[in-house]
Amino acid sequence: MVRYNPNEIEPRWQSYWEANQTFATPDLSKAGDDVAKRYVLDMFPYPSGDGLHVGHPEGYTATDIVSRFARSRGECVLHPMGFDAFGLPAEEHAIRTGEHPRVQTQRNIDNFTRQLKMLGFSYDWNRVLATTDEGYFRWTQWIFLVLFDTWFDSEAQVGRPIAELPIPAEVQAQGERAIELYRDSRRLAYQDDALVNWCAKLGTVLANEEVVDGKSEVGGHPVKRIPLRQWMLRITDYSERLLDGLEELQWPAGIKKLQYDWIGRSSGAEVDFYLQPGVPSDAASSESDEGAARGPFVAWKRERAASGFPSEAGSDALRVYTTRPDTLFGATYMVVSPEHPLIDRLVTPDRKAEVDTYREQASFKSDRERTEGDLEKTGVFTGSHAINPADGRSIPVWVADYVLAGYGTGAIMAVPAHDARDFEFAVAFDLPVIPVVDPPNDHPQHDEILAGQACYVAEGIAIHSGDYDGQTTDEVKAKLTASLAEQGLACPAVNYKLRDWLFSRQRFWGEPFPILHELDADGNPTGIKRGVPEDQLPVTLPELEDFKPHGRPEPPLAKADDDWLIVELDGKRYRRETNTMPQWAGSCWYYLRYIDPHNTQSLIDPELEKTWMPVDLYVGGAEHAVLHLLYSRFWHKVLYDRGFVTCPEPFQRLVNQGMILGEVEFTGYVDSDKQPVSTQQVRRDAEGNRISKDGRQLETVRLAEEDVQKKGEGFVLKSDPSIKVDSRAFKMSKTRGNVVNPDGVVRDYGADSLRLYEMFMGPLEATKPWVMNGVGGVRGFLDRVWRLVVDEKSDELRLCDAVVDTDCDEEQLRVLHQTIRKVTEDTEAMSFNTAIAKMMEFSNHFTRCEQRPRHALETFLVLLNPYAPHLSEELWRLLGHDESIALQPWPQWDEAALVQSSIEIPVQVNGKVKAKINVSPDATQDQMIEAALASKSVAGSIGDKKVVKKIAVPGRMVNLVVK
RNA sequence: GCUGCUGUAGCUCAGGGGUAGAGCGCCUCCUUGGUAAGGAUGAGGUCAUGGGUUCAAAUCCCAUCAGCAGCUCCA
Numbered sequence A: 001m002v003r004y005n006p007n008e009i010e011p012r013w014q015s016y017w018e019a020n021q022t023f024a025t026p027d028l029s030k031a032g033d034d035v036a037k038r039y040v041l042d043m044f045p046y047p048s049g050d051g052l053h054v055g056h057p058e059g060y061t062a063t064d065i066v067s068r069f070a071r072s073r074g075e076c077v078l079h080p081m082g083f084d085a086f087g088l089p090a091e092e093h094a095i096r097t098g099e100h101p102r103v104q105t106q107r108n109i110d111n112f113t114r115q116l117k118m119l120g121f122s123y124d125w126n127r128v129l130a131t132t133d134e135g136y137f138r139w140t141q142w143i144f145l146v147l148f149d150t151w152f153d154s155e156a157q158v159g160r161p162i163a164e165l166p167i168p169a170e171v172q173a174q175g176e177r178a179i180e181l182y183r184d185s186r187r188l189a190y191q192d193d194a195l196v197n198w199c200a201k202l203g204t205v206l207a208n209e210e211v212v213d214g215k216s217e218v219g220g221h222p223v224k225r226i227p228l229r230q231w232m233l234r235i236t237d238y239s240e241r242l243l244d245g246l247e248e249l250q251w252p253a254g255i256k257k258l259q260y261d262w263i264g265r266s267s268g269a270e271v272d273f274y275l276q277p278g279v280p281s282d283a284a285s286s287e288s289d290e291g292a293a294r295g296p297f298v299a300w301k302r303e304r305a306a307s308g309f310p311s312e313a314g315s316d317a318l319r320v321y322t323t324r325p326d327t328l329f330g331a332t333y334m335v336v337s338p339e340h341p342l343i344d345r346l347v348t349p350d351r352k353a354e355v356d357t358y359r360e361q362a363s364f365k366s367d368r369e370r371t372e373g374d375l376e377k378t379g380v381f382t383g384s385h386a387i388n389p390a391d392g393r394s395i396p397v398w399v400a401d402y403v404l405a406g407y408g409t410g411a412i413m414a415v416p417a418h419d420a421r422d423f424e425f426a427v428a429f430d431l432p433v434i435p436v437v438d439p440p441n442d443h444p445q446h447d448e449i450l451a452g453q454a455c456y457v458a459e460g461i462a463i464h465s466g467d468y469d470g471q472t473t474d475e476v477k478a479k480l481t482a483s484l485a486e487q488g489l490a491c492p493a494v495n496y497k498l499r500d501w502l503f504s505r506q507r508f509w510g511e512p513f514p515i516l517h518e519l520d521a522d523g524n525p526t527g528i529k530r531g532v533p534e535d536q537l538p539v540t541l542p543e544l545e546d547f548k549p550h551g552r553p554e555p556p557l558a559k560a561d562d563d564w565l566i567v568e569l570d571g572k573r574y575r576r577e578t579n580t581m582p583q584w585a586g587s588c589w590y591y592l593r594y595i596d597p598h599n600t601q602s603l604i605d606p607e608l609e610k611t612w613m614p615v616d617l618y619v620g621g622a623e624h625a626v627l628h629l630l631y632s633r634f635w636h637k638v639l640y641d642r643g644f645v646t647c648p649e650p651f652q653r654l655v656n657q658g659m660i661l662g663e664v665e666f667t668g669y670v671d672s673d674k675q676p677v678s679t680q681q682v683r684r685d686a687e688g689n690r691i692s693k694d695g696r697q698l699e700t701v702r703l704a705e706e707d708v709q710k711k712g713e714g715f716v717l718k719s720d721p722s723i724k725v726d727s728r729a730f731k732m733s734k735t736r737g738n739v740v741n742p743d744g745v746v747r748d749y750g751a752d753s754l755r756l757y758e759m760f761m762g763p764l765e766a767t768k769p770w771v772m773n774g775v776g777g778v779r780g781f782l783d784r785v786w787r788l789v790v791d792e793k794s795d796e797l798r799l800c801d802a803v804v805d806t807d808c809d810e811e812q813l814r815v816l817h818q819t820i821r822k823v824t825e826d827t828e829a830m831s832f833n834t835a836i837a838k839m840m841e842f843s844n845h846f847t848r849c850e851q852r853p854r855h856a857l858e859t860f861l862v863l864l865n866p867y868a869p870h871l872s873e874e875l876w877r878l879l880g881h882d883e884s885i886a887l888q889p890w891p892q893w894d895e896a897a898l899v900q901s902s903i904e905i906p907v908q909v910n911g912k913v914k915a916k917i918n919v920s921p922d923a924t925q926d927q928m929i930e931a932a933l934a935s936k937s938v939a940g941s942i943g944d945k946k947v948v949k950k951i952a953v954p955g956r957m958v959n960l961v962v963k
Numbered sequence B: 001g002c003u004g005c006u007g008u009a010g011c012u013c014a015g016g017g018g019u020a021g022a023g024c025g026c027c028u029c030c031u032u033g034g035u036a037a038g039g040a041u042g043a044g045g046u047c048a049u050g051g052g053u054u055c056a057a058a059u060c061c062c063a064u065c066a067g068c069a070g071c072u073c074c075a
Helices: A006-020 A056-072 A088-097 A101-118 A134-148 A169-173 A176-184 A235-246 A253-263 A287-307 A325-330 A349-364 A420-429 A446-450 A473-486 A606-612 A627-641 A742-749 A751-760 A772-789 A810-828 A832-847 A854-864 A869-878 A925-934 A936-942
Strands: A037-042 A076-078 A150-153 A158-161 A189-199 A204-206 A224-233 A266-275 A317-322 A333-336 A380-387 A394-399 A411-414 A490-495 A515-519 A525-531 A566-569 A572-576 A617-621 A654-657 A660-670 A682-684 A690-692 A699-703 A708-711 A714-717 A724-731 A903-909 A912-919 A947-953 A957-962
Touching: A006 A101, A006 A742, A006 A751, A006 A869, A037 A056, A037 A606, A056 A076, A056 A617, A056 A654, A056 A751, A056 A810, A088 A101, A101 A742, A134 A150, A134 A189, A134 A627, A158 A627, A169 A176, A176 A525, A224 A349, A235 A253, A235 A627, A253 A627, A266 A287, A266 A325, A266 A473, A317 A325, A317 A333, A317 A411, A325 A473, A349 A380, A349 A394, A411 A420, A473 A490, A515 A566, A742 A751, A742 A772, A751 A772, A751 A832, A751 A869, A772 A832, A772 A854, A772 A869, A810 A832, A810 A854, A832 A854, A854 A869, A903 A936, A912 A925, A912 A936, A925 A936, A925 A947, A925 A957, A936 A957
Parallel strands: A037 A076, A037 A617, A333 A394, A617 A654, A903 A957
Antiparallel strands: A150 A158, A189 A204, A189 A224, A266 A317, A266 A380, A266 A490, A333 A411, A380 A394, A515 A525, A515 A572, A566 A572, A660 A699, A660 A724, A682 A690, A708 A714, A714 A724, A903 A912, A947 A957
């Protein structure tokens, strides 16, 4: 009695593969020119203390199947794994326990490695890396120095060495220091005062996601937005390149769209509005003063006509960006962001207190809060007016937080008639609405729009727009912009939503910046900085007494001793940069390092880079759709511009695996008397609590599967079918207690079953709930495969008697070749669930056969191998082979074996199936119709009606139309 | 609010203008000396709803409904 026992088989084969280096990456230079390379990459995990969850092996199994399949087809495969090991949880653990993050991180990596090996993935473990390795982050720092040494030549759209940056004569004249500062202002890595979420109580800067309602998510302490000197990366320079590069990539359309939208290119115009000095707030709009305001405005216009549109607006004009310059005549007020630099000049003394209060309130809101949901519009009047360059009308300038400082010019012209936000604001503050675009006549709100009572954002015909009346939106856009540009009042402009990347963190557990700040004789920074010389990399983390925050918005590394902090170089004293890099840094380029992981001389050997890049297949979660994938592409393009890599895009094909949810849960509701309440009666109150329609407080109760039954669309209580209950699968989480642990699944079912189940659940990209019974199902399949080969009744391990050395009969041959074809095509298309279903059909068929030709079983095992590698190795060995099945060539199917000598096809009469007939698969249409008409039941269906049309589709069906 | 995806057996999902499919679950029968028992049968579907195109629609088109996911003051 020898049963299939994965717990014994699997570790044995894992040791075999390791001992024999079965999956070591082949040396491509020795492989010959006609051998294809395939770089198959998983998004590497953050090694959390919880270990793998069942979501990880989904993508990993998919890439493992692709890799094993490719090897079997003779390709050279690079399939590596590593760890994204810097990260907040380890640091927080360190703050709590005092244990160095390195210690916990290593423990977690060891655990992840054990789990990954337990699942039998064919990684080349010789290439494993962690972003926390000094030998790795040395090169992360090196790339940062490349960014620091690069400026973007926007003319040529290419990054170039800073030494090639042309220095303007007036800067040159000011000396070396001025030149250095000018260069600093153009580097891809630069420092700037960015607004950060500072929580004094927690003593730390928080990410936007960690701030809720202006308070810290942890502890609920107030968070204030303060400017802090931060490192930024000029990713916005690469906006156009990042957009262009997307086109050629084989990525899911949704991900591409997300990146397009995130970069958010728009085009329009920048327009200057003349700001009149010293106009009293209430008088400006009155008739008499309007005339008085005209004098300086006319002079300003004359000056502009002569000088042209300046690169900076200056203090006498307010510059706005608009995508709808055609609506300029409809601008009835202006809005500046609370952080706008001109604000102090705009605010009149009588308004100062009110504006200051408003700005203070705005400073507590994160960008996320300011841009989230349908918020009520707020704002205050500054007291100042500006003059509309199109018609010379004076309009008020407001400050409101719906205008963001970081986009466009931080100020807008408000056209309430044609912008939903402006309209909402105008309604709230009773500002005039002037329609200047006539919508199509059939627009349902046509009359309201023309009366200024509704907002219309689409295109139409210009009205109330002076000489432009009657022209289309596009015409007005072009002509008005051109006319204003000629007068020096506007210029065409392109804007991106993408912001520069805030690249520094006030954290301990990250890569130190390889940057030194020059100190003067008194130990104060001079403002001059330099990179750490390449031969002194890596800059390692200092040893610290403890990891606790110290209450000031300074990074923990500032607590380091002077022998780390202070550096002397070329006779000058420097202080090290004490910020660290964000977790994204290490993951931006790890795919390059796998190619040449042990190189101490350079990031990557150029020859190896050229042969292996780009990554052919990249698999990971969609949560990285924007950030990681955009950051990586950006770094890659910089490295490309500087000649360190040879392909413009790193990831040729991207596939997102879907999320795996917990098991489906049934939820019912009961009132205070424990009486069940149907879900139709359940509402949520303002706090999100469940209440009944008539206002009673309800309690949710978890129901067991056997307490409910299906009824119509949903589920109801078995005990009372009038009570509907909720059925839903939830995201796995510790708090919900529905996390499935791979260790347990492997213990109970085996790694091959886990792998196979994860692939059989549904399409790779789909979100799908875990069903533990389903694992038992695929385990049953593997048991049947075992019994196809092994005599389970015998006391020793031996082949079962049905395995014979004969040829397949016709049907077996057809099933075998259908299986080869389906598994080959589906594996190629990464449609793993359907490939598995076909293999199940194969095993069902051969289980029923009293004679199972050995050759057919062997071929089947080769097909099964990428999916269930341990079991297939074991049975392969049992069938008498000494070599690993992983080295077997992939089978080919024979078209001739696929066809049946006779097939059954349906005969329809007026589209309804009336009979089935047997014909040869290559029967002609006439032969098919003849056979159909010869059938008795067909003749009966036709009766005495007349056949008016005969349709025959060869190999498929016959349809007779009768009257 | 916008965008995208999905509605096929009790569950999880294939398929896709021409015979309604798989696995699990379920029913019945048979086998069994071993810890996940095995084997054989069978039941079960108005392919979300309503229109349209067609000889023929689950499939293509339009609308509606339901569910899920993502984005959201970007001027």
